[in-house]
Amino acid sequence: METQESWIGRSIPRKEDPALLTGAARYMDDLSPVEGIRYAAILRSPHGHAEILKIDVSAAEAMPGVTGVVTGDDVARLSQPLANLFGLKMTYYPCARDRVRYYGEPVAVVVADNRYIAEDALDAISIEYRPLQAVVDPEDSTASSAPLLHEALASNVVHSRSFRYGEPETIFATAKHLTSIKTHYPRVASTPMETFGVIAHFQSAPDRYTVWSNFQGPFTMYPLMCAALKVPSPRVRLISPPASGGSFGIKQAIYPYIVLLAVASRKLGVPIKWTEDRLEHLAASSCASDRVVEMTGAFTKEGKLEAIAIKQLENVGAYLRPPEPAGLYRFHATLSGPYDVRHFTVENRAVVTNQMPSGLNRGYGGAQYCYPLERLMQRAAAELNIDPVELRRRNLIPTAAFPYECISGGLLESGDYQGALDLALRKFGIDEMRRMRDEARASGRLFGVGVACSVEAAGSNLAYVNLALTGEQRAGRLPKSGGSSTSSLTIDALGGIVVRIDGAPAGQGHETVVAQIVAEEIGVSPDDVTVMTELDTLRDSWSVSSGNYANRFSTTVVGAVGLAARAAATKLRRIAAPLLDVEPEAVVLRNGKAHASGGKNVAVSIRSLAAKSHWDTGGLPEGVSAGISETATMTQLGKDVDEQDRLRSAVTYSFQCDLAAVEVDRQTGSVNILKYVTVHDAGRLLNPQLADGQIWGGFAHGLGAAMLERVVYGRDGTLLSTTFVDYMCPTAVEIPPFEIGHVTSPSPNTLFGAKGLGDGCSMLTPAVIANALDDALGIPDLAPPFTPDRMWSLLSGLSPDADKGPRDSATRETTLPFADGGTVLKGGDELDLAAPPEQVWRLLFDVEAMQRILPGCKDLAETEPDHFAATIVIDIAGIGGEYVADIRIREKDEPRQATLVSNVSGRLGFGQGSATVTLSPLDDGARTRLAYRYEARVGGKVAGIGHRLLGSVVRVVLGEFFGALEEQIAAKPSGLLRRLRRRARLLAKAILSR
Amino acid sequence: MKRIAADEKTRVAFRLNGRPREGYAEPRMLLVDFIRHELGALGTHVGCEHGVCGACTVSIDGRIARSCLVYAVQIDDASVMTVEGLAVEGKLTALQSAFTRHHALQCGFCTAGILISTTMFLEQNPHPTEDAVRHMLSGHICRCTAYNGMVQAILEVANAASPSIVDTAGSVEG
């Protein structure tokens, strides 16, 4: 092979690809590492908030093929609650016991011979719930009147801390201009294509758990698992499979499931596999928190931002699941992002609500912070009548100012922010775009240009997690600044080079880059290097910071690899030196050989050096140990929080500047992204093609969050984005033109000068698009996702959340068919019946008659006066099943009016409703006009999946009911079809042209 | 008329990537579960089980299918192609090679289905426009790549009009 230029920095094809392209790669669900595996399915709460009154698993346990059932009581008996950061009395087990707090929360685990049988058994478990009032909006949840989620706590606000840096009061008091904004960044989820998977295997003597899972760190979760399972380390052994189908941070949240399945394996005495399905994933894996932010910036009249007052309210969902509320603090060391600001006040709160617990998601805590900060800049530019690009330029940290220490402690070690901005403007063609904008506007079109900038932390350490604690709370504890990576490199007796890393990658191409680094350092080809990315906590080196998150790879993991490779190279040189008759320093490793530098044309292969190190240990130079096996650790820069609440929580910071041009269709509200440019200053690029791949991927996530995606709950806590039909990920058609540019300011803090770029656009794109829309529309109150109907509502002067609820609310009632934001259906109608009111009354409230007119009524009994128990079969196009109904008649005023209150529950969900029926005589009492108004709340699976059709379904059921009533009154059989057709006609009214 | 009781496991014999295979399945067993867990052909992946994401896409008698929405008992005597049937003796097809050249995959989980879709698509549309390629890809969800590398790879293969894609797919189908 020819002498190569550096392997580092080249776009070589990925080592991972052949296995992935041919179906040979092995992911979590492909593994069967032990014999006798049984399969788990998890029963989940259909309620957002309810008490569990009774749970009966006996029928499920008795089913053939069922190994057993695990309930919350078993979990409580066999494990400890999962800890939270503050020691709050928030009992959090991975399986609910007496109360459920979010839709999808586990309530039981069935283990069976296969998943099919396990799901059959789920249907056989009967649970009685008492629904409780739910709260899903974070601001609502802070109110003293809000339903309390955790009875042992005084409030739903589970975290509150404030900070002050510099002299913010002085600055605000004298500021020439103040700009304020309030935003509510919604919940999104990165939804990796591979869902969670766990195989848990309990063995005794001593008690220990071996777990295969696609957990990918951070391994700070490991101590939590040991504590929950009540065994010392290393008796929880975690093993990750060779391939991972994506994580984007989400798989951090698998650890409670690991505990749950471990407990199940212990109770049932078999190894258990659980592969999460997509409905489970969308309901109860994890997602980014939603965050309400109020920001006020103090500006000079030239637009220099001098101080920011920040109030943040983080919705962490039903439990404060570690590392939350750390998302609030990931940006804390760099509170002003890429801008030079020295004065801040920060008030942070985290609140629990009846939503799934939040956690890591691509760009952890980033989008929630970049969005308000960049919206603040946009609004300030508009208010001060300064060009938004120029406003950034005046505030960006000047190139000469690096290294720049932020007032809250972050160290921006290098960069050329102005240069990156310039490049972005050039690539974007800012003048041309503005010309197009002016032309478009002149012809009445809605065209806007947006800009936004951010810094991106890489190689985070644990200090920011600690910042959630007060100085007092921290005082008694071990300081935390942990951030390291360990890698080992061995060369066997045949010359085979194997590298192990603790990075637990999820598709980013780490094998390839590691091989490039090793190839560079020891003078071989990347093809000669085997990289093991599987991690086994019992065999491999790992630390609390191990894993795949926070751009840790390009900063820390490659550092460890580089150090291990350099150690191996040093050893190879020492072995080669006497053979080449030169000093070790004069040995050059290149093209698989050790060469003597300085003109001597001699070389010895690395393979034979390795062989010698194993076969001829007596012939090694003095002081050289046998074999080649080098383990090295890269210790990150960083420090724990100091007394002034300053912290250095990342190794390096890259910079990003994005520009977008958008046009909004006035008629449909569609947002067309005409051009999008992103420029990154991420230091040295280790593999430019893979770097761009990361940027593209981050953009797709940012675009999804900006345009389509949102985790949506009804006000009653029912999840509405339950499927991939309603949680809308972008497809290839929705990806707009996108261009990438690079500026490379190497980082002095990393071994190869690399920084991070994996989060990138996932944090910034929603802000850029919002700024462009603001430019196009002049509407300051913008909340993603910018879907056509929301944009059209804004254009029409309607609030996109019009029918109710707080502005910019993440719980998007407006577009729901339901009156008060939950899955509530309201309606009514009237019909004329050919019988006097007294007769109608009797038919309505007589047991036998009721039985006849109640749709699908199997049996009905009056358990006490005006209180009925019924079994009804609701079947709409085969969807439905048997439901138990409890019906009470209230406010009876015979024969004029009565209210029926009912509770219905069954396999597909539940409903609560009331209907008021009024009878008025017509034709001197010979006939009756029956009017009814109903309000029904429908929840559970059928509401979550079928909300699009729910209103129609309720109307059909009511249609059947009143059709049957008419039939009884007419006392003649009447065709169901004719009745239903009549209903359909009524509904479609005059618009039908038949 | 073939009739199988709900509890009955019936023999399903078919061709998988050109080779005769058989196994036993009860009527409700999804094709993807059958080929993965009964036959051990693990290259096809499960992403959503409601027919949206496309990860489990296979070809059945030359027709593309979501294998999470097909039952194993339906494919008796059929010829099924999965990602394992593309490369012959380790030699990647032109499409597979283009995927790696253009960094069209990251985690690779969705890739199996996309390769099958694209192979079938290019048989029907040897010279598609970029727009047509994107619309074809819209039947798949990828969360890593933003689809850019895939579009470039597919267009490159189409422009090269390499017959190997069609030939490979065709021979495997036999």
Next chain:
Amino acid sequence: MKPVKFAYARPQELSELTELLHSEGEDARILAGGLSLGAMLNMRLVTPRLLVDINHVQTLQRTQNAAEYVQTGALVRQADALLSPEIARDVPLLRAALSHVGHFQTRSRGTLAGSIAHADPSAELPLALTVLGGAIELASRRRSRVVNADSFFLSPLRTVRRPDEVVTAIRWPRRRNDERFAFREFALRAGDYAVVAVACKARVAKGVVEDLRLGFAGVADTPILLDVSFACGERTGEGLADAISARTKALEPTADLHASRDYRRQLAAVLTKAALMDVFTPKLESVS
């Protein structure tokens, strides 16, 4: 996400099929392409005792030409119909609608009849059939019948098909020489169900509307037609398009997660005008 246990039957003849439905139709689901049914089965929204796989009934595969209509057998796949030159020529509105139906990957197995029998109110094919004034052929053990599209759909996922019946074919009225068609759809992503779709069939002579049918998907419990009879005899043009489009205010759509009631109404108006301009403008007389 695994279905409940069900038995499986695979009739080869229509007589076997109808016999089976006669005895067990109440608890059975008919499996053709399986795209919508499979998802509902996996979610256990439907729990049939029996799945009747009709894919091997040869007589349901045929497409036949009658004088007034093209008759597509129950197993004609969407992909095949989309590629069929006969359909493009004889039923251009179906061809136009099909390009919005699902994806390359779903059209390959999905059938025309399956989509119609499924009766999703946002689906394209029930709309196209309704606007064309087509019909559905149904067969049971005892008899066959033909139901017009405008009385076939009852409410979401419900039709007049009885449990002992199977849809054997769809009748797509053949295009007359003087007819023009348009199909306009707004969906949030490529291949998604329509938020709103509009289909239009018109006869225009010398700039005057002689006949006009206009229908919608996504705005009611079924595909519906708008009464636009007032347009007959009127001159084509933007004015008329606006006047007709204004009639969409009478629609009473329901909201869902992705589109409010008002927004659906707005889309109906916008798409109506676009569709009308398509048919009013001779060079765009058929939208493909």
